[in-house]
Amino acid sequence: MNAQTPQTDSPPPHQLPDQPQPQPQPQRANASALIYNESGAYLLHLRDDIPGIWEPGSWSLLGGGSEPGDRSLEETLRRELREEAGLDIPDLVPFAVEQARSGDGTLVPIQIFAGQWSGDPADLELTEGVMLHWFRPEVMPRLRMAPSTRDLLRRHAELLDAGHYGPAPSTSFANADPTTTTAAVRLPHPHTLSAPGTSGRPVPHIIGVHLYLENAHGEILLGLRHPDSAYAGKTWHFLAGHCEQESAVACLVREAREEAGLLIDPGDVEFAHAVHLVDTPGTPPRMQLVFRARHWTGTPEILEPDRCVSWGWWRPEALPEPLVPYARAAIDGIQAGRLYTEWGWT
Incomplete structure (x- = not known):
């Protein structure tokens, strides 16, 4: 894993010595x-063997620290993946919060996201480190890697x-347990499983939630x-997103x-409709849930703006x-009174 040492603020000069001292908080995530x-198999990054850097010469995960323009940790990670390897993972799901120890002994919280990708690392343009390679779990004990x-x-x-x-449940870094260097915060739950694929093993599905909103003009x-x-x-597209350790309706x-x-x-x-699909060959199966809101407050x-540049209202017979x-398949299904559609399985 990559990390940066957190920065802390000094107490203001007017603070008296006998006043309670604020606990330093990480300034970088x-x-x-x-x-x-x-x-x-897992994609691992062989880091440069340069003294003074984080985990020199070790196999690690791609990632890094947030920068001022990043608005979320997911945005931080997507930027790092693009910069380090020209890599774009369609779906990144929070998996754990790890406590890693920097070279000066400081505990650094790291948000771990999990995502599926099936490309060839040789096709990526690596800008940092030595190489990227797929490894099966049984090989990892033989690799130089942080425990x-x-x-x-x-x-x-x-x-x-x-x-x-x-x-992982939504856990702020301020609440992460600082007493252990490897404390992961996660709560697994079963996903709907597809039929075994070519690998002969069940495949976890990705769950998406979508809003079907219809105004007074239909x-x-x-x-x-x-x-x-x-x-x-x-x-x-619909207004949509992925659940963050919450119910579909709450999402x-x-x-x-x-x-x-x-x-x-x-x-x-x-509930209005579900589309069970394989978007493109080699990508994870998805269950796309569509919900109708009968009432709402506000104007879109x-x-x-990094995700959506315009909202519009469209007649179902004249979609953009x-x-x-x-x-489109979900809208057609809702208009026809159907609750379920399969897409891309053949």
Whole structure:
């Protein structure tokens, strides 16, 4: 794992010696990517063997520290993956918060995100370190690697082998346990499992939550995704997101508020449709849940311009182009009174 030593503020000069001293808090947050493929191998980064850097000459996870322009740890990690390897992982899910120890003995909290990718590391343009390589879990005891990283990978592999995997609960760094260097915070829960693939093992599914909002004129709310969006750039789509250790309805209510400034009472939400799909060959299966909100407060605003650049209301018979295909399939299903669609399995 990569990390940066946290910075602390000095007490203000007017503070008296007998006053309670504030506990120093990390001023920089760190994030790393646990990347695995459909065969259960993990992508590891061989770091430069240079004295003074973090984990010199060791196999580690890609990642790094946040910068002033980063608005979230996920954004930090996506930037680091692009800068270090030109790598884009469509879905990154919080998995654990690790406590790692820097060279000066300081405990540094690191948010670990997990994501699936099945590409060839040789095709990536690595700008830091020596190389990237896939490793099966049984090989890792022979690698030069921090014990905390090896333990993290072992835990994740055990969850995959058991056929279930769940993200970490939302845990702030301020509340992370500073008494151990490898304390992971996670709460796995079963995902819906697909039929065994070519590897003969169950595959965890990704769960997406989508908002179907229809105004008094029968028009549907859709957003135009940013050209640089990790998924479906320059394409119209539902207001959508992934759950963060929360129920699907709670996720929907949160995403509507954060993305568009819409206030929705959970009691006004009802299930409308599900699309079970394989988006493109080699990517994880997805269960896309679509919920209808009968009532809401507010007018759609652009609150996350890095994801959505425009909101619009569209008649179902005159939907914009291009439109995410499974979103169109869901709208067609809702209009026809169907609750379920399968997409991309054949």
